[in-house]
Amino acid sequence: VSNIDGVHKVAAFTPIKSVGWIAVSTQPESEVLAPLRRSLLGSVTIALVVASAGFFLALSLSRRITVPLGRLQREAQALGRGELSTQVRTPAPVELEGLSATFNEMAGRLRQRETQLRAQTELATSATIEAERQAAQLAAVVENLPEGAFLADAQGRVLVANQAARLLLGRDVPPGTQVDIQAADFGLLRTDGSVYSPEGLPLSRVLRGETVTRQEVVIERPDGSRVTVMVNAARLDLPGGEKQAIAVFQDVSPLKEAARSKEELVHLISHDLRSPLTGVLASAQILQRRL
Numbered sequence: 576v577s578n579i580d581g582v583h584k585v586a587a588f589t590p591i592k593s594v595g596w597i598a599v600s601t602q603p604e605s606e607v608l609a610p611l612r613r614s615l616l617g618s619v620t621i622a623l624v625v626a627s628a629g630f631f632l633a634l635s636l637s638r639r640i641t642v643p644l645g646r647l648q649r650e651a652q653a654l655g656r657g658e659l660s661t662q663v664r665t666p667a668p669v670e671l672e673g674l675s676a677t678f679n680e681m682a683g684r685l686r687q688r689e690t691q692l693r694a695q696t697e698l699a700t701s702a703t704i705e706a707e708r709q710a711a712q713l714a715a716v717v718e719n720l721p722e723g724a725f726l727a728d729a730q731g732r733v734l735v736a737n738q739a740a741r742l743l744l745g746r747d748v749p750p751g752t753q754v755d756i757q758a759a760d761f762g763l764l765r766t767d768g769s770v771y772s773p774e775g776l777p778l779s780r781v782l783r784g785e786t787v788t789r790q791e792v793v794i795e796r797p798d799g800s801r802v803t804v805m806v807n808a809a810r811l812d813l814p815g816g817e818k819q820a821i822a823v824f825q826d827v828s829p830l831k832e833a834a835r836s837k838e839e840l841v842h843l844i845s846h847d848l849r850s851p852l853t854g855v856l857a858s859a860q861i862l863q864r865r866l
Contacts, residue, residue, distance in 0.1 A: 651678070706814065722825050723804065727778050729818040731755050743804060743826060745796030755779045762795030766803070777808035777822045784810070792824065802828045 583604040590597050714735045717726045723740035725748075727733050736748035744761060748754065754761055755773040763771045773779055777787045787808040794802050804824035811819040 764793040781808045781810045
């Protein structure tokens with residue numbers, strides 16, 4: 576209620592039945608609500624203090640975790656970029672000590688693996704360089720042989736065909752050529768004039784593990800001329816399990832021609848001497864009878 580002065584008051588009343596009256600008591604509203612307001616203000620203040628303390632405590636606790644996690648993330652990114660010397664050295668809360676130790680152990684294993692791979696790479700590089708050096712030396716030896724020679728890989732592809740071989744064949748032999756498979760194209764014949772089958776030629780035979788010595792091959796050149804060669808071949812077992820084959824062939828056409836001339840000469844002499852000897856033998860028999 577409000578009085579004539581406009582002051583808000585709180586009124587309370589109770590009836591008195593014995594006399595039929597009503598007892599009324601009034602008090603200004605500000606005085607009635609003051610204790611309640613003071614209690615409410617205290618509660619709000621306490622709540623604000625507790626909330627602020629909780630916020631700052633949570634912030635502090637979160638920073639103890641988020642800051643090391645941020646560092647760990649950056650160090651993991653550095654490790655991903657190949658910076659294998661990265662290691663977690665910053666203090667971390669107990670909750671992250673296990674994770675940091677695992678990270679450092681992983682980085683250590685990666686560094687160890689990198690060292691092993693670098694050593695293996697250097698070893699493989701050295702082996703490759705040495706193999707290339709030996710291959711170059713072998714190719715140089717084959718190229719400078721006075722006899723015709725082929726150097727082929729395990730599939731029978733020619734790696735080197737020296738100048739003497741090219742002259743005997745009467746044609747070029749590019750690297751990668753499979754001479755045995757192309758026997759008909761290269762005019763590789765048996766002594767009876769039939770074309771060699773690929774598996775019967777020296778390179779194919781030695782790559783199968785056979786021994787080839789003094790195998791005769793007739794080469795029919797593009798100009799139609801023929802030359803007979805004597806072929807010796809061997810398989811080369813190189814380091815690392817690689818296999819190659821080398822075939823060396825010598826022109827024996829002059830020897831064949833000399834042998835043929837010798838046979839013709841013997842035949843001629845025996846034929847020419849047979850008739851005179853027959854007459855001499857007949858005369859000798861006649862003289863023998865007379866005596």
